[in-house]
Amino acid sequence: MPVKEAIKVDVNKIPLDEIDVSNPYLFQNDTIGEYFKRLRKEDPVHYCAKGHSGAYWSVTKFNDIMRVDTDHKTFSSDSARGGIALDGPGARSESSSRSGAPDMGLTMFIAMDPPKHDEQRKVVSPIVAPHNLETLEPIIRERAAAILDSLPVGEEIDWVDKVSIELTTMTLATLFDFPWEERRKLTRWSDVVTSSPGNGVDSWEQWQRELTECAMYFKELWDQRVGGEQKHDLISILAGSPATSNMPFGEFLGNLLLLIVGGNDTTRNSITGGVLALNQNPKEYAKLMNDPGLITDMVPEIIRWQTPLSHMRRTAVRDAEVGGKKIREGDKVAMWYLSGNRDSEVIERADEFLIDRKNPRHHVSFGFGIHRCVGNRLAELQLRIIWEEIVTRFRKVEVVGEPVRSLSNLIHGFTRMPVILHAL
Amino acid sequence: MPKVTFIGHNGAEHVVTVASGATGRDAAINNDIPGIDGDCGGVCACATCHVYVDPAWLDKTGRAVAGEMEAELLQFAEDFRETSRLACQITLTDDLDGLVLRIPAGQH
Numbered sequence: 001m002p003v004k005e006a007i008k009v010d011v012n013k014i015p016l017d018e019i020d021v022s023n024p025y026l027f028q029n030d031t032i033g034e035y036f037k038r039l040r041k042e043d044p045v046h047y048c049a050k051g052h053s054g055a056y057w058s059v060t061k062f063n064d065i066m067r068v069d070t071d072h073k074t075f076s077s078d079s080a081r082g083g084i085a086l087d088g089p090g091a092r093s094e095s096s097s098r099s100g101a102p103d104m105g106l107t108m109f110i111a112m113d114p115p116k117h118d119e120q121r122k123v124v125s126p127i128v129a130p131h132n133l134e135t136l137e138p139i140i141r142e143r144a145a146a147i148l149d150s151l152p153v154g155e156e157i158d159w160v161d162k163v164s165i166e167l168t169t170m171t172l173a174t175l176f177d178f179p180w181e182e183r184r185k186l187t188r189w190s191d192v193v194t195s196s197p198g199n200g201v202d203s204w205e206q207w208q209r210e211l212t213e214c215a216m217y218f219k220e221l222w223d224q225r226v227g228g229e230q231k232h233d234l235i236s237i238l239a240g241s242p243a244t245s246n247m248p249f250g251e252f253l254g255n256l257l258l259l260i261v262g263g264n265d266t267t268r269n270s271i272t273g274g275v276l277a278l279n280q281n282p283k284e285y286a287k288l289m290n291d292p293g294l295i296t297d298m299v300p301e302i303i304r305w306q307t308p309l310s311h312m313r314r315t316a317v318r319d320a321e322v323g324g325k326k327i328r329e330g331d332k333v334a335m336w337y338l339s340g341n342r343d344s345e346v347i348e349r350a351d352e353f354l355i356d357r358k359n360p361r362h363h364v365s366f367g368f369g370i371h372r373c374v375g376n377r378l379a380e381l382q383l384r385i386i387w388e389e390i391v392t393r394f395r396k397v398e399v400v401g402e403p404v405r406s407l408s409n410l411i412h413g414f415t416r417m418p419v420i421l422h423a424l
Numbered sequence: 425m426p427k428v429t430f431i432g433h434n435g436a437e438h439v440v441t442v443a444s445g446a447t448g449r450d451a452a453i454n455n456d457i458p459g460i461d462g463d464c465g466g467v468c469a470c471a472t473c474h475v476y477v478d479p480a481w482l483d484k485t486g487r488a489v490a491g492e493m494e495a496e497l498l499q500f501a502e503d504f505r506e507t508s509r510l511a512c513q514i515t516l517t518d519d520l521d522g523l524v525l526r527i528p529a530g531q532h
Contacts, residue, residue, distance in 0.1 A: 070469050070493065114496070121500055129502045130530025361463040368469035370496055377532040 011038050020051030021058055021336065021409075022086050027310060028407045036060055036339035045323035053086035053409070056313075056332040057325070062343040062364060064323045065335045068314060070369035072113060075314035075333060077371060079111035084371075085410050086313050086334055087196075107251050108258035110371060120255060121374060123244045127175065127234050128378045135232070136174065136378075141385050143170045148389050151421055156400055159419040163386075164271040171382055172263055177233035178221075189214040190264040193257050194411060215253045222252070234259060259375075266308035267379050269413030271386060272403070273306030274298075276417065277353045279399040284355045292391045298355035299383045304363035305353050310338040310412040312367060338412060340364040396422045426521040430457045430475075433529045444518050448511030448525060449473040459527040466512040471497040472531040473511040474504075478524035482507055485514055485523070503528055 109120035173183035366373035452460035464470035
């Protein structure tokens, strides 16, 4: 049942089989943590027969999530079976708001299985290779500094719009060598991919129209760069590699959108989430300002804490046992990363935001196995740079009002967060 | 107590001694060897403990077995070579005493 307001529901009084953690309102009103806590304790591999996302399994503990994530032979990501989100474009659920989405033939390697997945990932992976990150770092830093220097001090601004979106869009534009003045188109298209009528677009017709515009725009960039000089932006790399230069247009667009989406609201929401976490944990903020050397370890802790993707979904291709439960062929399985990252049996003091914890990269936000986030080090790089530039400019980034959280069981983030910047 | 030499990408050598049965990842993490991350905790799930086995030792350690998880993950590692292994899958027994492992430019 949709819980639209932030009512204080006693989670323990709901019958277990009525719990539906796919309800996006639970994420928006931020009560979802209590539900996962109960499931981890009482029913860690939990079946919901009829929820917002139809019938699906929830995997809530860290080690069970890892078991599913690394067993790609049993648990498929293929878009033909429904893809990698409970309510994704390929989802077949009748109750899903995405049924009715036009089929644009978008295929992305995140929603493929081997061998096709492997061929395509291998092409994209070099874009975030160590030497490429080294080249990107000074450009990102220069542009991040410009963004921060342009912000007004002492007056309320929306951090999401003015900083988080601005920064991540800037990095993507750099990665694609996208026309600079048009870079907000990248944000818009990324948001469109994960939207649905009433939540980001007015109709499926609009969804299709905007993504077609995106396709045409990228096709033009592709045509300009194919056969051109060997450059290091992503479009040139895709256009220049034999494995991808002849790929069907739907695949090309799908993979581009994957990189835009993958690198967009996830990083954006980690930037916002880190500011909020530090505000909610003033001792940690003090630790940071006292010793900016902690930034390197703080970054993965922010990513764990925020868990920018609440879940990733798989479909069982055969019967399998997980955590003592029998999953049947064809069943939808949601790995709740947001829950795994609070599993205190694996992560010490998991419910606390600690910027100097040991093994801060031991979290599940990037997933595990062959689909593990290909851009993870780029995400960390951006977060590190932005914090390095923040601490040399502002004594405090103060959150001055309730942030507005995203209405989504997939994207764990914010649409608005009012802050005031205080100079050093 | 086998001895392992890690050679960093910049040429720096680190020689460590470990208990027999420890993995290459354990040896690196427990001795703060830079350049090996092992994010997943050593369970063959992330490929951030990528190393190159010195060719003289490749027969002793063996290569990653095709079709298994280690090989599936390694194929995506940056600058994957014939001598590539995941350090968490190399168990350091006494007959690997003196093993030399090279560290790649980065992990991701």
